Amino acid sequence: MSETPAPVPVEHLRFAMPPVHETLAEERQYRKERLAGALRLFAQYGYEDGVSDHITARDPGYADCYWVNPFGVPLADLAAHDLILVNGDGQVVEGSRHVNQAAFAVHAQVHRARPGVVAVAHSHSLHGRALSTLGELLDPITQESCAFYEDHALYDSYTGVIVDEEEGRRIAAALGARKAVILRNHGLLTVGDSVDAAAWWFVTMERSCQVQLAARAAGKPVLIDHRSAVATREQLGSDLVAWINYQPLWQRISRTGPDAP
Numbered sequence: 001m002s003e004t005p006a007p008v009p010v011e012h013l014r015f016a017m018p019p020v021h022e023t024l025a026e027e028r029q030y031r032k033e034r035l036a037g038a039l040r041l042f043a044q045y046g047y048e049d050g051v052s053d054h055i056t057a058r059d060p061g062y063a064d065c066y067w068v069n070p071f072g073v074p075l076a077d078l079a080a081h082d083l084i085l086v087n088g089d090g091q092v093v094e095g096s097r098h099v100n101q102a103a104f105a106v107h108a109q110v111h112r113a114r115p116g117v118v119a120v121a122h123s124h125s126l127h128g129r130a131l132s133t134l135g136e137l138l139d140p141i142t143q144e145s146c147a148f149y150e151d152h153a154l155y156d157s158y159t160g161v162i163v164d165e166e167e168g169r170r171i172a173a174a175l176g177a178r179k180a181v182i183l184r185n186h187g188l189l190t191v192g193d194s195v196d197a198a199a200w201w202f203v204t205m206e207r208s209c210q211v212q213l214a215a216r217a218a219g220k221p222v223l224i225d226h227r228s229a230v231a232t233r234e235q236l237g238s239d240l241v242a243w244i245n246y247q248p249l250w251q252r253i254s255r256t257g258p259d260a261p
Contacts, residue, residue: 016247018194018240024061031057031195032080034250035067035119038199041253042123043075045203049124054103057119057195058111064088066111068104070097079258088112109168110175110191117191119198127210128188135184138208140224141215145208146232147241152180152205179237180205196250197242203249204242 021027035057047053053075056066067083069075084095088111090104107120131138135156140149155174159167171189175181179201180190188205192198215221224232235241 016244018196018243021060027060029080031060031118032067032083033254034195035069035083036078036080037250037253037257038119038121038195039069039075039078040257041199041203041249042121044253045125045206047123047125047206048075051100052102053123054100054107055119055121055123055195055198056103056107056111058117059085062093064108064112065093066107068099068107070095071100073097077258105164106168106171106189109165109172110189113169113172114175114177114191116193117198118193119195120189120191121198121202122187122189123202124187125202125206125209127213128182128206129186130213131209132182132184132187137182138205139212139221140229140232141221142208142211142224143232143236144204145212146224146229147201147237148180148205148208149229149233149237151178151233151237152182153178155181155183158183158185179239192242193239194243196246197239200242200246200249204245 021030035055038055042048042053051072054069056068059065059067065085065087067085069078070082070084073082084097084099085093086099086104087093088108090099090101092099110120111117135154137152137154138145138148140146153174153176155171171181180188182188188202190198190201190205192201
């Protein structure tokens with residue numbers, strides 16, 4: 001009796017990577033669709049808290065202009081055509097709705113301080129807010145939290161709703177070259193070289209906050225040692241890895257939203 005031949009390996013496997021766009025118009029539409037999808041995902045995850053949640057995406061063609069969700073519009077309903085374009089001074093230059101001025105007091109300053117950042121995400125998520133009240137950083141207690149090891153900061157101040165540029169500049173300075181900052185008594189802010197990366201860092205940072213709070217409540221968490229935490233961050237902490245991790249979330253949210261094909 002002859003043996004069954006072994007299966008032949010597939011020669012051409014598909015693996016998603018960030019696309020390269022031929023025109024500014026294509027790149028702009030891509031960013032807007034990803035931004036609308038990320039905002040809908042935030043709503044689905046329960047991050048939406050009134051009008052306090054926002055993600056911005058740098059326009060690829062206009063200097064110091066950013067796409068953002070309009071003030072007062074539910075995140076779950078957003079499509080790419082609902083987004084507004086706002087300049088760094090907080091003035092709407094495309095669209096017919098208002099912008100959250102408190103959002104732009106921070107976002108514009110972060111974008112200006114970090115020219116390589118495409119997207120900035122901030123939301124009043126439950127566990128991020130809870131951890132922020134402790135005035136401390138994430139501990140390296142899980143593989144996921146190691147992505148933020150020595151790569152996030154604490155803005156150790158609270159002065160109320162942020163409405164002035166100087167406060168935004170101080171937050172941008174605290175963030176520095178890192179991927180995230182914990183705003184004390186306020187919540188989380190993350191950045192990325194794509195909308196997908198910034199959104200993924202927010203989602204996984206919120207989960208890491210939840211794990212840290214739960215572990216503290218149960219006992220004394222065992223920290224991952226410095227060398228291992230750094231090595232894990234080098235493996236998992238890049239914006240490319242964040243983009244790749246985000247793709248299953250994007251695929252799910254893009255199939256059901258108003259921009260779905």
